[in-house]
Amino acid sequence: MTSIEAQVLQPYKYGFVTDIESDEVPPGLNEDVIRLISAKKGEPAFMLEWRLKAYRQWVTMREPTWANVKYPPIDYQSIVYYAAPKQAKPKDSLAQVDPKLLETFEKLGIPLAEQKRLAGVAVDAVFDSVSVATTFKETLAQQGIIFGSFSEAVREHPELVERWLGSVVPYNDNYFAALNSAVFSDGSFAYIPKGVRCPLELSTYFRINAAASGQFERTLIIADEGSYVSYLEGCSAPMRDANQLHAAVVELVALDDAQIKYSTVQNWYPGDEQGRGGIYNFVTKRGKCAGRNAKISWTQVETGSAITWKYPGCILQGDNSVGEFYSVAVTNHRQQADTGTKMIHLGKNTRSTIVSKGISAGQGQNTYRGLVKILKGATGARNYSQCDSMLIGEKCGAHTFPYIDVRNSTAIMEHEASTSKIGEDQIFYCRQRGLSAEDATSMIVNGFCKEVFRELPMEFAVEAQRLLGISLEGSVG
Amino acid sequence: MSATGEKGAGAAPLLEIAGLHASVEGREILRGIDLVVHAGEVHAIMGPNGSGKSTLAQVLAGHPAYSVTAGTVRFQGRDLLAMAPEERAREGLFLAFQYPVAIRGITNAYFLRAALNAVRKHRGQPELDPLEFMDLLAAKLKAIESDDSLTNRPVNDGFSGGEKKRNEILQMAVLEPRLAVLDETDSGLDIDALRTVAGAVDRLRRPDNATVVVTHYQRILNYITPDAVHVLTEGRIVLSGGKELALELEARGYDWVRAEAAL
Secondary structure (H helix, E strand, O other), X not given: OOHHHOOOOOOOOOOOOOOXXXXXXXXXXXXXHHHHHHHHOOOOHHHHHHHHHHHHHHOOOOOOXXXXXXXXXXXXXXXXXXXXXXXXXXXXXXXXXXXXXXXXXXXXXXXXXXXXXXXXXXXXXXXXXXXXXXXXXXXXXXXXXXXXXXXXXXXXXHHHHHXXXXXXXXXXXXXXXXXXXXXXXXXEEEEEOOOOEOOOEEEEEXXXXXXXXXXXXXXXXEEOOOOEEEEEEEEXXXXXXXXXXXXXXXXXXXXXXXXXXXXXXXOOOOOOOOOOOEEEEEEEEEEEEOOOOOEEEEEEEEOOOOEXXXXXXXXXXOOOOEEEEEEEEEEOOOOEEEEEEEEEEOOOOOEEXXXXXXXXXXXXXXXXXXXXXXXXXXXXXXXXXXXXEEEEOOOOEEEEEEEEEEOOOOOEEEEEEEEEEEOHHHHHHHHHOOOOHHHHHHHHHHHHHHHHHOOOOHHHHHHHHHHHHHHHOOOOO | OOXXXXXXXXXXXXXXXXXXXXXXXXXXXXXXXXXXXXXXXXEEEEOOOOOOHHHXXXXXXXXXXXXXXXXXEEEOOEEHHHOOHHHHHHOOEEEEOOOOOOOOOOEHHHHHHHHHHHHHHXXXXXXXXXXXXXXXXXXXXXXXXXXXXXXXXXXXXXXXXXXXXXXXXXXXXXXXXXXXXXXXXXOOOOHHHXXXXXXXXXXXXXXXXXXXXXXXXXXXXXOOOOOEEEEXXXXXXXXXXXXXXXXXXXXXXXXXXXXXXXX
């Protein structure tokens, strides 16, 4: 056995279960379940109508099979579509939140209590199907910023929700987006008013706890003219032998001169070495640069999930708008990832940048799938794409599917791709200089991911580097 | 036949190789190497292609692809073969690679500081912060008469052949090894680059360190005068002598050594 194949696995650190009584609907999906979810949340009629429309569409759709991932059929009738910790009714203060929940988030490194809050970061904490707490709400409200759970936004700002919900990802966009539209239970909502630069990082932490439930959250962020917001998303789940479905939708809207920076560190339970358990992460994320000079930037570090299926994209509608996608995706053991981006250029002089770093170890399979589409009216559009793959060991795989569709001859497209391997020789070179094999691996991988990590906000960059180390532990020795 | 240099005779040797056999993928490459190196000495290992010169260098550094099947190696009195590669490095063994490896996205300065701190930690010395390290690096660059054009570029990434070799010597200067093994550091260098690199190695010589120069050609020895020259063929040292042996090899080739060894 070579030293690259040696070493043991560091257990998933976030795999604990919170023992809390849960209010669940029975497994399975039909119109009654959707009515029940909507009623539990006390939603206005337009929401229920929208959900039912999505459901009726969904039953006519088929699960997509084009992704480069393999998994047994999902039984959608065995999933619990709504699970909420009991007593977590609308909470006016943290004192009313179950201490077990506060403790859970504390253990995950997300303290919600006033005195321990993360400096400079406002957090919305989502536990199974509901938001349990949002910090710094009042501070943000002073500047007219709305930030909190989606359910709350539906109750308190129905006009904003009705106007923008589904405006970027329509209810019939794809199979998983339709399912989400029918059953989504909570998520985060943010609105940044005209000309306001959001003074805090906004952040949502998603936690799946209940055993048989799926998580279907929905996030909607609207940056009004000339505003700026940086948003962070983190997530984790207990270790369980059965697979769990996570089908989220994120919609971003940036109006004239607005900027949204959306960063994700995805750390859902990846399953064990044999590929038992883990989250199916089937997510639709899309941003629309609706106005001139708008900018949307996606940065993602994907280390968790048994299967990842996600393509955060940008619709560059406003002239001179900018879309960016920076991604690090890691697959170790039996993990599979099919991820990339879609950049749709509609406006003039629109620009997009794609930097994708795929790392495969163990028997992991990593696929980059990207679409760059330049439409007829997009005169002067530019795209730069860079897709790099790194292989660690002999049994993993890297695949790249870049699709390019150009309908305007003034477009300038650049594409670079590379595949490299961490070999014995690279590790040996570092060890000969006195570094341990672990430090060598982490240095090589971090060097490989540098262009993406430097896009992350400071707190996240540190977390991402650490996570990457843990995810790859056991792959090199 | 003695494989011992002269200067250090009497003192405990820095490196002591006895009856070393090593193989790669089941093929035996080294078939009984004996070599003793004392502090303050420079030894040249010469030999035709495929004689096992580079294998000897890799085995000393502990490359996992090679397995030692017999023999012993003592380094500063300790069993070198029992140590992991990083431990050998921290104990003061340095290998200048024939083909240095690139590491994208990591600057030379960052890499060197990490390496130096790993070594310092092992020696019980305090680790250097980036500012302290930059001072040390500036001094080392001066000592080997090099500019700082390499320090902020990613490790060996996109380097020319000459830059890679210069970079190896810079690392050697920073890490201050007790024993440096230069594996064909002269290969692929033009005459100016050779003079720069070899001159730097010569300036790093001290009474308490030693250098083993593995080379096919004599020319690097014009700049680094060896105390002993050994000829390696078919995995054995078949002839040892002083620096004049290198000149004789240059003039006559290796065939006569092989012929004599066979007698």
